[in-house]
Amino acid sequence: TQLLEQSPQFLSIQEGENLTVYCNSSSVFSSLQWYRQEPGEGPVLLVTVVTGGEVKKLKRLTFQFGDARKDSSLHITAAQPGDTGLYLCAGASQGAQKLVFGQGTRLTINP
Amino acid sequence: GAGVSQSPSNKVTEKGKDVELRCDPISGHTALYWYRQRLGQGLEFLIYFQGNSAPDKSGLPSDRFSAERTGESVSTLTIQRTQQEDSAVYLCASSLIAATGETQYFGPGTRLLVL
Numbered sequence: 211t212q213l214l215e216q217s218p219q220f221l222s223i224q225e226g227e228n229l230t231v232y233c234n235s236s237s238v239f240s241s242l243q244w245y246r247q248e249p250g251e252g253p254v255l256l257v258t259v260v261t262g263g264e265v266k267k268l269k270r271l272t273f274q275f276g277d278a279r280k281d282s283s284l285h286i287t288a289a290q291p292g293d294t295g296l297y298l299c300a301g302a303s304q305g306a307q308k309l310v311f312g313q314g315t316r317l318t319i320n321p
Numbered sequence: 322g323a324g325v326s327q328s329p330s331n332k333v334t335e336k337g338k339d340v341e342l343r344c345d346p347i348s349g350h351t352a353l354y355w356y357r358q359r360l361g362q363g364l365e366f367l368i369y370f371q372g373n374s375a376p377d378k379s380g381l382p383s384d385r386f387s388a389e390r391t392g393e394s395v396s397t398l399t400i401q402r403t404q405q406e407d408s409a410v411y412l413c414a415s416s417l418i419a420a421t422g423e424t425q426y427f428g429p430g431t432r433l434l435v436l
Contacts, residue, residue, distance in 0.1 A: 216363075241422035252325070252412050252427025253364070260422065298363055307352065307419040308377060311363035 213237070214301055216312035224320050225291060231284045231315045233299035240304040242275055242282045247296040247314075289319045323347075325428035327413050333434045334403055342398045342431045346415030353396050354414040354425060355388060364412060370396060371419040403435045 214235045223229055233242070241260045245253035257266050259275035259282060266273045270293075272285040282299055296316050300309040326345045334340050346353050352371055356364040366380040370390040381387070385404075390396040400407055410432050414425040 214363075243422075251429050252414070254427070255424055258422060258424070300364070302421045304421055306377075306421060307369055307371075307423075308354070308366040308380070309364070309425065310366070311356075313363040314361075316361075 214299055214310055214312035216297075216299060216315050218315060219313065220316050220318075222318040222320065223289060226288055229286050229289055229317070231286075231297055231317070232281070233283070233312050234281045235301065236280065237301070237303070238279050239301035239310075240279070241302045242279070243300045243302070243309070244273055244282070244284055245298040245300060247298060253298055286317075289317075291319045291321050293317060294319050325413055325415050325426055327411075327428040327431050329431060330429065331432045331434075333436065335436055336405060337402055339399065339401045340403055340433065342400075342411050342433070344396045344398070344413030344415075344428060346394065346396070346413070347426055348394075350415035350417055350426075351393060352416045352419035352423070352425075353390060354416075355396070355398050356412045356414065357382075358410045358412055358430070360409070367398070367411075369419060376419075400433075403433075405435050408433055408435045 243258045244256045247253040257273045262277045262279045264275045270287045296314045298314045299312045328343045354369040355367040368378040385401045388398045410430040412430045414427045416423040416425045
């Protein structure tokens with residue numbers, strides 16, 4: 211069974227601070243996605259990383275896929291209250307259509 | 322439609338009753354997925370459809386759970402003889418095709434509470 215472990219599960223920081231969320235697995239994924247979910251809504255895709263070592267930036271968010279395609283990180287610079295939400299990583303294996311999700315990181319940015 | 326829609330938004334039922342959850346995917350999307358999200362947890366895959374066929378139903382927790390899709394459009398997830406552990410948010414997603422890494426667009430979910 212493929213598992214994705216996210217850490218930390220909960221993170222509460224002050225506005226303006228930097229943070230990193232980790233997503234780790236013992237399995238290799240052909241691609242890894244990061245989603246953000248607000249209360250009462252479904253997850254919304256932020257980014258897909260495909261190549262080992264790939265780095266993608268989305269404004270203040272930086273996503274990295276590990277060289278071995280087993281892990282990923284999400285780094286937020288100068289966090290804003292609007293960044294508050296549940297961040298989920300999800301992996302896709304070659305030939306499989308389903309996504310394997312981590313348990314999520316609940317991020318709270320305090321003004 | 323503009324996005325994936327699900328109904329009902331909320332459902333409260335008594336243990337032992339059957340429930341039906343509905344998903345309307347984005348028009349033209351051939352692939353449709355069902356996931357379950359327990360409180361404070363990530364998403365757990367249940368089943369996916371390519372057209373009206375379900376190539377992977379490995380995530381269905383028991384034979385009380387079933388799903389169908391008709392007209393390569395609407396899908397219903399049925400839970401028979403509901404149990405308290407079935408309480409969760411049931412999320413539906415659709416994608417243009419069923420392919421590894423294809424972007425899945427999620428609906429808002431149906432919140433099911435079994436008393």
